[in-house]
Amino acid sequence: MAHDGGAGRPRGIALTDRQRLAWLRLIRSDNVGAATFRELINHCGSAEAALDALPDLSARGGGRSLRVASVEQAERELEQATRFGARFVGIGEPDYPPLLRSIDAAPPLLAVKGDPSLTQKPAVAFVGSRNASAAGAKFTARMAREVGAAGYVVVSGLARGIDAAAHRATLETGSIAAMAGGLDMPYPPENLELYQQMTDGAGLAVSEMPFGWEPRARDFPRRNRLIAGIGYGLVVVEAATRSGSLISARRAADFGRIVFAVPGSPLDPRSAGTNALIKDGATLIIGSTDILEALAPLVGRPVAPPLSVRERDEDGPGLQAEPGETDRDRIVSALGATPVEVDDIVRHTELPPAVVYLVLLELDLAGRLSRHPSGLVSLLTDDV
Known part of the structure; x- marks a missing residue:
């Protein structure tokens, strides 16, 4: 039976133009990532207040001068987006993917190009080998086409191989491409035509990276968390032992998503990773029916996201806290190179x-703190 949706009616409050500009400036400033953005809003009360506080907070953490993105820089990027036919969607706005809101360190702003209504449909992610076999690509396309016909949106990363097969099979029913670089820098170049077909038709591209940003190797794991976070489940087809697809599978499991794996021959290195996932408890599948049956009970359930930064950005005072003279030293001493939970530090x-x-x-803005999945933190090596 075809699904008519799953995420329910879009909910949220639109950012004002002034707030959107301040959000973009904040996320584009030095040492401000998704988790830091949330903490800044929670502490300062709004993005504008956080921008004013950045230099002082960084100095208190032992950092040098911090580059704060200017109004002109943010306005220039907003203009780039408009010329490119894209726009920025905030985490509390109606067109933001509902399930993505619930993940650890969800992007505060997403640049999007294409059909934004796709974010409100239930989604399934497909990942796998770039060097896919003909059989693997064909099987992926068949499964993607069938889940698309059942009302799901397919999510993938626009890479060659399995990703491209999933996107091509759902050009009519809808798919979402999560990008490792800026929206204007699709990768690999050979999939540019596919990218244009998607964004001009029943498809959507999303990215948290600035316009003009060429993807680097370390940007792909960040992209993978978007793929894992948007859907209710993630399907792995032909993944080698050392594969980025396995990173996506780990993130999906961390987010409470169902991880599906297609078994393969023990003699094919491209199936070593998927077979290992099955050994470790992933759901073995032999067709789209297995996916649809497993996801059916989940679709439409309300998602309980963490506190939305949009709800904090109301131009009022944030959380008030003032460390004593020795408090910073005690906290730094409690940190080390091994990631720990914040509750353990408390x-x-x-x-x-x-x-x-x-x-x-303060330590984060000073460039002295590392943030890890599941909210863990550690002190950077130079400080240990």
């Missing part, structure tokens, strides 16, 4: 959580 130091979060924010 228990170890016996300091108020608001104080711990503020000091971690």
